[in-house]
Amino acid sequence: MDLQIALLLGQDGIVNGAIYALLALALVLVFAVTRVIFIPQGEFVAYGALTLAAFEAGKTPGTLWLLLGAGVLVALIDTVIAVRGGNPGRIKRIVLWDLALPAAIAGLVLWLEPATLPLAAKVALSLAIVVPLGPMIYRLAYQPLAEASVLVLLIVSVAVHIALVGLGLLFFGAEGSRTTPFSEAQFNVGTLTVNGQTLWVLGASCVLIVALYLFFGRTLYGKALRATAINRVGARLMGISTTLAGKLSFTLAAGIGALSGILIAPITTVYYDTGFLIGLKGFVAAIIAGLVSYPLAAAGAILVGLLESFSSFWASAFKEVIVFTLIIPVLVWRSLTSHHVEEEE
Amino acid sequence: MSTPILEIRDLCVSYGKVEALHHINLKVAAGQIVTVIGPNGAGKTTMLSAIMGLLPSKGEIEFQGEVQRDIEVEHLVAMGMTLVPEKRALFGEMSVEDNLLLGAFMRYRAGDRDQGKTMDQVFGTFPRLKERRAQLAGTLSGGERQMLAVGRALMAKPKLLMLDEPSLGLAPLIVREIFHIIADLKKTGVAILLVEQNARAALQIADYGYVLETGSVALEGESRALADDPRVVETYLGLGGKKQ
Numbered sequence: 295m296d297l298q299i300a301l302l303l304g305q306d307g308i309v310n311g312a313i314y315a316l317l318a319l320a321l322v323l324v325f326a327v328t329r330v331i332f333i334p335q336g337e338f339v340a341y342g343a344l345t346l347a348a349f350e351a352g353k354t355p356g357t358l359w360l361l362l363g364a365g366v367l368v369a370l371i372d373t374v375i376a377v378r379g380g381n382p383g384r385i386k387r388i389v390l391w392d393l394a395l396p397a398a399i400a401g402l403v404l405w406l407e408p409a410t411l412p413l414a415a416k417v418a419l420s421l422a423i424v425v426p427l428g429p430m431i432y433r434l435a436y437q438p439l440a441e442a443s444v445l446v447l448l449i450v451s452v453a454v455h456i457a458l459v460g461l462g463l464l465f466f467g468a469e470g471s472r473t474t475p476f477s478e479a480q481f482n483v484g485t486l487t488v489n490g491q492t493l494w495v496l497g498a499s500c501v502l503i504v505a506l507y508l509f510f511g512r513t514l515y516g517k518a519l520r521a522t523a524i525n526r527v528g529a530r531l532m533g534i535s536t537t538l539a540g541k542l543s544f545t546l547a548a549g550i551g552a553l554s555g556i557l558i559a560p561i562t563t564v565y566y567d568t569g570f571l572i573g574l575k576g577f578v579a580a581i582i583a584g585l586v587s588y589p590l591a592a593a594g595a596i597l598v599g600l601l602e603s604f605s606s607f608w609a610s611a612f613k614e615v616i617v618f619t620l621i622i623p624v625l626v627w628r629s630l631t632s633h634h635v636e637e638e639e
Numbered sequence: 640m641s642t643p644i645l646e647i648r649d650l651c652v653s654y655g656k657v658e659a660l661h662h663i664n665l666k667v668a669a670g671q672i673v674t675v676i677g678p679n680g681a682g683k684t685t686m687l688s689a690i691m692g693l694l695p696s697k698g699e700i701e702f703q704g705e706v707q708r709d710i711e712v713e714h715l716v717a718m719g720m721t722l723v724p725e726k727r728a729l730f731g732e733m734s735v736e737d738n739l740l741l742g743a744f745m746r747y748r749a750g751d752r753d754q755g756k757t758m759d760q761v762f763g764t765f766p767r768l769k770e771r772r773a774q775l776a777g778t779l780s781g782g783e784r785q786m787l788a789v790g791r792a793l794m795a796k797p798k799l800l801m802l803d804e805p806s807l808g809l810a811p812l813i814v815r816e817i818f819h820i821i822a823d824l825k826k827t828g829v830a831i832l833l834v835e836q837n838a839r840a841a842l843q844i845a846d847y848g849y850v851l852e853t854g855s856v857a858l859e860g861e862s863r864a865l866a867d868d869p870r871v872v873e874t875y876l877g878l879g880g881k882k883q
Contacts, residue, residue, distance in 0.1 A: 379709040514740060514747050521730045521741050527693070528728030532795070533716035533745030 301486045303603045309492050311599025312499035313554045317576025318591040320547040325585045326523035327543040329444050330436055333451040336573025337458035338424060338551025340566055343559035345420040347471035352409035356465025357423050358400055364430040365396040399423060421552055428548025429541040440536050462566035470563035495557045519543060575617060582624050644669045644799055644830045650698035652689045659685050660854045672831040674841040676875060677851035683834040684725055687803050691715060691722045716745045719798035725807060727788040731777030735768055738776050738787055742794030761790040764820060782813035801832045818844055838875035842866045
């Protein structure tokens, strides 16, 4: 291996690491707030990428029908609960968020002919379709079980993951897709060639991480999510409902996932089930951080990315094995150094 | 008693098959301090949790003249009920200031933007919190933590403040300070439901009192009358009660 190959591998590793970092942050966020180990995180990556690819191919993405269907389901359930509980005042919000919003997005998609629109508009439409699925999935799958144990929530996660992968196959077929790069530019730094999409991935990841940092540090809603993670009962007593916190964190996770997918779609071919593996690597990074620390999760993700790219050079057949084996020494080290703390509740 | 802000009729709470609270009736009038005293395990904390909607219960809870059918914590907080729980439930890894800001979360959601002013009032009541505003809540002393818990609850501008054992685990001097502040809070018009094991201190500042024993109301009355009641004196005040 000479320097040039090492630089190339390093570049690859950091780009992938940046995506894993985003996913790891989303996983830590969702777990801290809702105690859900969010296995379906990767499906949002695939949905984001493939929805954009469908627009480029001039097709109507199947995720649009999923959005409409999930919206109707959520609206039905919540309306029944609102009427039974004697809160008909809530129906207005339900109609607005679960019926009117998806219908408006569907109207836009069908009316605008997205294939003719500029890339930025296609990206915006893809996000508009995929992101609202986050809170809807929380409503349907997790909210009724909000007080259940971590294990039960994990089992639900597996079920949601399998359902979403199956739907992905139905919507997008078994063929993979690649989208056009955001930028065709190429830069030569010494002997290394850096292409524009690489910079887009790194830049967008950095912007997103800074935005998340500001959201949690400066805004009251961000602080409310942190408060829920620290002390659930205390947060409820402030009026921060478990449902609100859950929906908000799932919206963020869906947004991060979909955006990650859109960023990597020009670099790698994305299949309906690609997300799972990407999500799992984000999960390895999140485990390195003990599912609590955001900076450690980001650092762990870069480590996972580098390890992956270098092992694909040295032992490409064992690339995944090496990455996932990393979890064993990490768990040993974690179990030796950290001690169990009883929750104060 | 004038019009009650909180009225509880026939409240029962069960943990599985075991009934922990039996047919509790209780009233808190606007602007009054009402105390519930009783020994460990009498069901005091259970009662507060049920009123606040943290535990499922049977019976009727009327808050501000409105019977609460589908009791939800968030709804009650929005209506002006707050609870300072026994364990304080602070956000330890966040600053004192952030803890206070989150106390006003429901008002922020409703569109109020006067949190700065409310915080100044809270700092007026608890000057110590102002000195420590940038410090993490988890690093505060026991007394300061209790002050922060009460201050955070006040940020919601509550109509009814429920305090669960504010004296628990605090040094006697701090307890006196906290009770002074509670007595002062009454002047701001907030009704207070004070649950305490420290019966003497509670009865001194309260207008009305209930004695809870093994899940039922054993006695109730004006707090002065209650403090002179031989049964209360014997069980809860001891001989020292007569001196005061």
